[in-house]
Amino acid sequence: MIAEALSKIKSEIPADVQLVAVSKTKPSEDIQAAYYAGQRVFGENRVQELVDKHEELPKDIEWHFIGHLQSKKVKNLAPFVSMIHAVDSMKLLREINKQALKNDRTISCLLQFHIAEEESKYGLSLEEAQEILSSNEFVELQNISIVGVMGMATFTNDHEQVRDEFRTLENYFNVLKSHFFKFNDAFEHLSMGMSGDYKIAIEEGSTMIRLGSSIFGAR
Numbered sequence: 752m753i754a755e756a757l758s759k760i761k762s763e764i765p766a767d768v769q770l771v772a773v774s775k776t777k778p779s780e781d782i783q784a785a786y787y788a789g790q791r792v793f794g795e796n797r798v799q800e801l802v803d804k805h806e807e808l809p810k811d812i813e814w815h816f817i818g819h820l821q822s823k824k825v826k827n828l829a830p831f832v833s834m835i836h837a838v839d840s841m842k843l844l845r846e847i848n849k850q851a852l853k854n855d856r857t858i859s860c861l862l863q864f865h866i867a868e869e870e871s872k873y874g875l876s877l878e879e880a881q882e883i884l885s886s887n888e889f890v891e892l893q894n895i896s897i898v899g900v901m902g903m904a905t906f907t908n909d910h911e912q913v914r915d916e917f918r919t920l921e922n923y924f925n926v927l928k929s930h931f932f933k934f935n936d937a938f939e940h941l942s943m944g945m946s947g948d949y950k951i952a953i954e955e956g957s958t959m960i961r962l963g964s965s966i967f968g969a970r
């Protein structure tokens with residue numbers, strides 16, 4: 752079932768769109784099934800669950816942390832995490848840099864933006880992101896790499912609203928690219944699109960979709 756769902760999705764999305772298989776709450780056997788079908792990139796949103804799965808599962812899996820991350824837990828992920836999707840403060844960036852340095856590595860991060868109409872404590876505004884990126888402190892952070900932006904659209908059947916929100920995120924991406932990352936090829940990702948809205952997200956320029964239930968079934 753998992754292998755079939757994966758191959759169907761893979762056949763329908765452009766080859767240059769990365770698929771993050773969101774395995775949160777799912778048992779390791781489900782991840783293994785996807786792994787044997789060729790999937791290597793997985794997303795989790797709980798630190799302890801991710802640490803446990805990393806220990807148990809093949810070491811060539813690329814683990815993406817997609818949830819809200821508390822600064823005090825960064826140290827648990829820093830030795831192995833491939834990408835942190837939801838960075839929304841200077842405080843968190845500072846801590847990721849510190850722990851990456853301790854592990855002698857550079858950690859890829861996406862800046863999370865608040866694009867949905869729903870109230871949320873998480874996600875930056877464009878102004879806040881610009882403030883971070885133009886600060887002297889940011890320039891000193893040598894062990895993080897900002898590789899793009901991430902956002903979640905409103906959970907609604909109104910496709911035009913979802914499309915508008917993804918367009919807003921793409922616009923933010925373009926503004927930041929031209930002001931801060933013009934000569935930095937690493938800044939290339941627009942992480943947007945989940946099971947319910949990834950087709951719209953791809954039409955609006957997504958380079959990375961995060962799919963859980965459409966691969967692994969309902970949670």
Ligand SMILES: *Cc1c(COP(=O)(O)O)cnc(C)c1O
Pocket residue numbers: 773775796817818903945946947961962963964965
């Ligand atoms: C759970 C989750 C997903 C996957 O959601 P599905 O609707 O199951 O595809 C994607 N992104 C984030 C940030 C999530 O928390």
